Amino acid sequence: MSSLKILVVEDEDAIRGMLIMVLQQAGFFPTAAKDAEEAQNIIHDNPPDLILLDWMLPGISGVEWARRLKKEPIYSDLPIILLTARGEEEDKVRGLEIGADDYMTKPFSPKELVARIHAVLRRSGKILGQAQICLGDLILDIDQHRLIIGDRQLEVSPTEFRLMHFFMTHPDKVYTRTQLLDQVWGRSVYIEERTIDVHIRRLRKILEEYGRDDLVQTVRGFGYRFSMVD
Amino acid sequence: MSSLKILVVEDEDAIRGMLIMVLQQAGFFPTAAKDAEEAQNIIHDNPPDLILLDWMLPGISGVEWARRLKKEPIYSDLPIILLTARGEEEDKVRGLEIGADDYMTKPFSPKELVARIHAVLRRSGKILGQAQICLGDLILDIDQHRLIIGDRQLEVSPTEFRLMHFFMTHPDKVYTRTQLLDQVWGRSVYIEERTIDVHIRRLRKILEEYGRDDLVQTVRGFGYRFSMVD
DNA sequence: AGGGCTTATTACCTTTTTATGACAAACTTC
DNA sequence: GAAGTTTGTCATAAAAAGGTAATAAGCCCT
Known part of the structure; x- marks a missing residue:
């Protein structure tokens, strides 16, 4: 909300x-x-x-x-x-x-x-995070802490989950590595920008098994974008 | 009542x-x-x-x-x-x-x-809910403090019972250790978060004999989830 | 085609998180 | 009040995750 x-x-x-x-x-x-x-x-x-x-x-x-x-x-x-x-x-x-x-x-x-x-x-219940975030056949269930494609559940680590969460709630827009770092890791964390690449890689690897690694797109010179459209 | x-x-x-x-x-x-x-x-x-x-x-x-x-x-x-x-x-x-x-x-x-x-x-059991709570082939008998799996019934300790009770009435959702502590032990008790791990372990050990230890699932970085689904 | 820059991929190592067994205090039961 | 349970804590083992650096691959321009 x-x-x-x-x-x-x-x-x-x-x-x-x-x-x-x-x-x-x-x-x-x-x-x-x-x-x-x-x-x-x-x-x-x-x-x-x-x-x-x-x-x-x-x-x-x-x-x-x-x-x-x-x-x-x-x-x-x-x-x-x-x-x-x-x-x-x-x-x-x-x-x-x-x-x-x-x-x-x-x-x-x-x-x-x-x-x-x-x-x-x-x-007072005014802050209700959405329980589920759906995007195509992707379902991210916050309460259950599960990422589901179709009927299968993906195994993701905490960071991968957070990254996926951010992507699914901010689709179709390019984010620089710095922005991703700020949004997903938090402003106070200090890690190399290039580390993002590795996490992107790990996400893709997981999605690959379901033929969905095209969801995470590289925008050369800027950063990454999550989108159902090519 | x-x-x-x-x-x-x-x-x-x-x-x-x-x-x-x-x-x-x-x-x-x-x-x-x-x-x-x-x-x-x-x-x-x-x-x-x-x-x-x-x-x-x-x-x-x-x-x-x-x-x-x-x-x-x-x-x-x-x-x-x-x-x-x-x-x-x-x-x-x-x-x-x-x-x-x-x-x-x-x-x-x-x-x-x-x-x-x-x-x-x-x-504290003053409000009588259902006498039994069923989930799959699991039956939790409130009155007798018993857990029934299939046709066999086993005794569980008070804490294990309450934990199981909470899980069975709140399935499929992840709870942090703090939440479990608050919900199952009560807000005013003060025990180590890690103690939860031990109780989870004990629960699993009991369920293990019936091949059902997969019901209690670890969600790394968050807590635990009770679910019939993997 | 080649240089220069950006991204991909892999391997490695450290840190963080969880699992597990043992122990002692507290509590029950007979 | 003795024997057996129950339960919280700790120490240690095990596993998983996360960050970095090194190297490969790719892209773009002249």
Whole structure:
């Protein structure tokens, strides 16, 4: 699942801006509101997958608004993370009479925020990886961790599986070795670009037995492409 | 089984009230106590099927009381879910051998609470599912704690049984060691991940005699999978 | 055709991951 | 409370995977 929308409801410009920045960086699609009223409109027009809500808001307080939201059946499943200043309210928040799914005390690190968002989204089932990815007669089953062609199962190593996963979710497009390294191995790993060649080779060898080694195509001077079309 | 009784032990009125509300809504029959002493009486007069216990209590702390309870043979099977505030204690909960079956960090969503209660009840056998679970020629007899293959029946140890139970009710999907630990042993126990390997080994050894050790499959880099398919 | 560059292929070695047997503590059972 | 189970941990063996370098093969241009 991609394009997870997060609504930030926060009256202080600086904090709101910072939050939006952080969220974008983390791959979310943030929208923002200054108060409950504005937020209400956004929710109506373009319901987000999660709300980051300031405890104190001008007009209707964040808590109050959250409570109302949770009562409406349409929105009751919408996860809410409360943002509070450190202080006396902390105890009350813990009481969770509000129905918030989590809370954070300012100031917090971007890292922690993103981590909590992920946790809440996962808990509420918003992050559902597709169970299966099909492409022609290729099936990559994430849950079962299996790669199947037709009715036969292929034996692939962890890295081969990840590579295949990336290819199948990004078909028909050329990727440089560096891009593949970043996407499949992760930005923080440092290995030779040429190593990619070897892994491509290994993938092809496996696919070869099924006459499908033509799926992994070399684009001379650029990199590799995975495609059902020649 | 209907009319599952749940005892809430929590000193803060607001939270206690909220919990009771949530539990009723979810179809349980909650009773409540403000402290360990009160709880002790209730347990004696009208033993519940599960206890929701606050970590911090006036007088005897929740943890201390839980520990004592677990030592009494009569109550040792009574599942306990600990409620803790987020903070330093969190780590301790996992580490310390309290004997709780699960724990939750406030604040939590009602949904999650109910889900965990169900999970714990199921694990501890309070919720009767099917009496038998069949998969191919495998039959797992819940009541008798027996595994039947074809026409022969064999005894398995408690842990092996639970592991087998989990596998047979969740076939074809890969689980990491951590997931298995959480699901089969419970979230609050702390044992080495590698211990899973040993239990897998033991399961396989049993199945081996019937030529069925291929049911438990290793998925390198991820974990294990139980499947009738290769 | 040949030089220069890019990719393919293979072999090798290191690291990582899993399997297995043994042991001791904890727990049951009689 | 003694004998037998059960279960978690460790040490070690075994297996698989992953990265690199060396060499072969291929492509493109003049």
